[in-house]
Amino acid sequence: MSSLLLKTLTKKEEIDRIIRDTIDEVLVLRFGRCTDTVCLQHDDILAKSVTDVSKFAKVALVDVDSEDVQVYVKYFDITWFPSTVFFFNAHHMKLDSGTADHTKWVGAFHIKQDFIDVVEVIYRGAMKGKMIVQCPVPPERIPKYNLLYKDV
Amino acid sequence: MKKPSKKREIEYCKVCRLHHDHGSRHKYFPRHKDLLSTFLDRFRTKIADVRFFLKNPSVLRPQEQSQNRVWCVFCDEDIVELGSSFACSKAINHFASSDHLKNIKQFLSKNGPAMDCIDDFRISEAGVAKWEKKCQSLGNEDASSFKGSCGQLSGTSNDIHNNLAFKTMDKIENVPAQLINSHHSSDVLPLQYNTNKYQISHSELPGVAHYGSYLNMDSSHLPLHTDPPSNLPGNGFGKHVIPSRSKDYPSNQDQERKQIKGSYSSPGEVGMTSISSSHSNDACGNVHSGAPPPWLDANDGNSSNVQLNQSDMSSSFQAKIPGKTRKLNPNRVGAAWAEKRKIEIEMEKRGQTMNSKVDADWLPNFGRVWQSGTRKESRKEFEKEKRKLVKTESISTESEPVKIQPYISKRARRETGENGSG
Numbered sequence: 001m002s003s004l005l006l007k008t009l010t011k012k013e014e015i016d017r018i019i020r021d022t023i024d025e026v027l028v029l030r031f032g033r034c035t036d037t038v039c040l041q042h043d044d045i046l047a048k049s050v051t052d053v054s055k056f057a058k059v060a061l062v063d064v065d066s067e068d069v070q071v072y073v074k075y076f077d078i079t080w081f082p083s084t085v086f087f088f089n090a091h092h093m094k095l096d097s098g099t100a101d102h103t104k105w106v107g108a109f110h111i112k113q114d115f116i117d118v119v120e121v122i123y124r125g126a127m128k129g130k131m132i133v134q135c136p137v138p139p140e141r142i143p144k145y146n147l148l149y150k151d152v
Numbered sequence: 153m154k155k156p157s158k159k160r161e162i163e164y165c166k167v168c169r170l171h172h173d174h175g176s177r178h179k180y181f182p183r184h185k186d187l188l189s190t191f192l193d194r195f196r197t198k199i200a201d202v203r204f205f206l207k208n209p210s211v212l213r214p215q216e217q218s219q220n221r222v223w224c225v226f227c228d229e230d231i232v233e234l235g236s237s238f239a240c241s242k243a244i245n246h247f248a249s250s251d252h253l254k255n256i257k258q259f260l261s262k263n264g265p266a267m268d269c270i271d272d273f274r275i276s277e278a279g280v281a282k283w284e285k286k287c288q289s290l291g292n293e294d295a296s297s298f299k300g301s302c303g304q305l306s307g308t309s310n311d312i313h314n315n316l317a318f319k320t321m322d323k324i325e326n327v328p329a330q331l332i333n334s335h336h337s338s339d340v341l342p343l344q345y346n347t348n349k350y351q352i353s354h355s356e357l358p359g360v361a362h363y364g365s366y367l368n369m370d371s372s373h374l375p376l377h378t379d380p381p382s383n384l385p386g387n388g389f390g391k392h393v394i395p396s397r398s399k400d401y402p403s404n405q406d407q408e409r410k411q412i413k414g415s416y417s418s419p420g421e422v423g424m425t426s427i428s429s430s431h432s433n434d435a436c437g438n439v440h441s442g443a444p445p446p447w448l449d450a451n452d453g454n455s456s457n458v459q460l461n462q463s464d465m466s467s468s469f470q471a472k473i474p475g476k477t478r479k480l481n482p483n484r485v486g487a488a489w490a491e492k493r494k495i496e497i498e499m500e501k502r503g504q505t506m507n508s509k510v511d512a513d514w515l516p517n518f519g520r521v522w523q524s525g526t527r528k529e530s531r532k533e534f535e536k537e538k539r540k541l542v543k544t545e546s547i548s549t550e551s552e553p554v555k556i557q558p559y560i561s562k563r564a565r566r567e568t569g570e571n572g573s574g
Contacts, residue, residue, distance in 0.1 A: 089486025
């Protein structure tokens, strides 16, 4: 259902195009599989919130199983699915949510409002020139995970 | 060495309408200066209106007294012309007073600019003296016809509740018929009595029944003893008298009936009068014609006679969009890149074929997880890793597949070689 509302990207060119064409808006890229349950939950929240944030953000899904996209999977150090990466004017925005990885949001959002708050905070920070922002989601709703360094 | 900043008290700036702790530096801030000039210009227009009445004194009608009011920004008080017979008389006296002058000086010293514009905001005593002379000459002409009615009518216009209402009703009898007729039939008439549910519920006779039943309810308050309402039977009075609506008593009942019919709205609606259409038939236009609102034009100082066409509106909307981007923070993330990209997109739209083919190896600006250092370094590292990967892959594809064969000893090889040659 959410794939009908949100664009699914399967090629590097498409990802490049969307990054380059999103100007003065936050670009939310979800890396995941549409068959995974956590991804489905995450996609549902994204699809419901896309109209609310449409004035200052764009959302797109990236299918991680596509070969073309593996460059980005490696470049963005994606090891957990779903992972959400935020961009503003082709610059990557970091989010300090208290976890080990500040470069992306790992896992699904619990409620729509959390996602909207995160995007808003990123937008405000980006407009002020900040490349890393503090996550507004309370710690109990932030998914926990272990980050492995080179499979260690 | 930085000096430790003093902790200043938080003050409220009337001009900027915000709280600040800048102290006395605040009045030199450019934003404050801009807001101050608009603030003072607005007050100057108000004073200009008052100065007009200073030069051309005119009589102030009682029903317009409450509308004729000025807010003095220096003294923070509202000057209402209640009880004054000439337009802006209280305002003129206020602007000439010494208290007002003191307040102007205080304001200017606190908010700047220089004191040379004091005279813009006050009226000189000589001017007031001239005005008073003119008023006197005017007053002598109209004194007899006006003074009496002004006092009475102002009393009725202010009083809503019962007690004073029926006291003045006696006086109103004496009001000459001219004044009654001069009142516009569609003026908003003050409520003489408390409104009541019964007014709405009884609907036998369209207009009059309301008042009839109403009078029943409030009979204790009403002066049924006084002469004019003595023809009211109490319950089922006919269409003869319609007292409550008029502030002037039914000395001319037919005239009033006509007046009231004109202003009376449908049964069930209490206290509603229609506004005369003369106000709405201005050349300025209104909401429906798409004219600009008066408060926007007031700031420009122009009269609101401009009628915007649809094309103008659309062009103003279009103008808004580039205006919006111009206001975006130039320090925002990726601002330079965004501006460049917008120009590229515009040129592509116009048809100028740019090198739109993006390099296949293009990567966005990204700070990697296990990377310390700048984002450029992280990209370089990634590209190095990529090259290594490519090399190892190419090496593996270039080398021939190794054929596994059983071991043949030297002697066996020699023997096979001799047998072959021999």
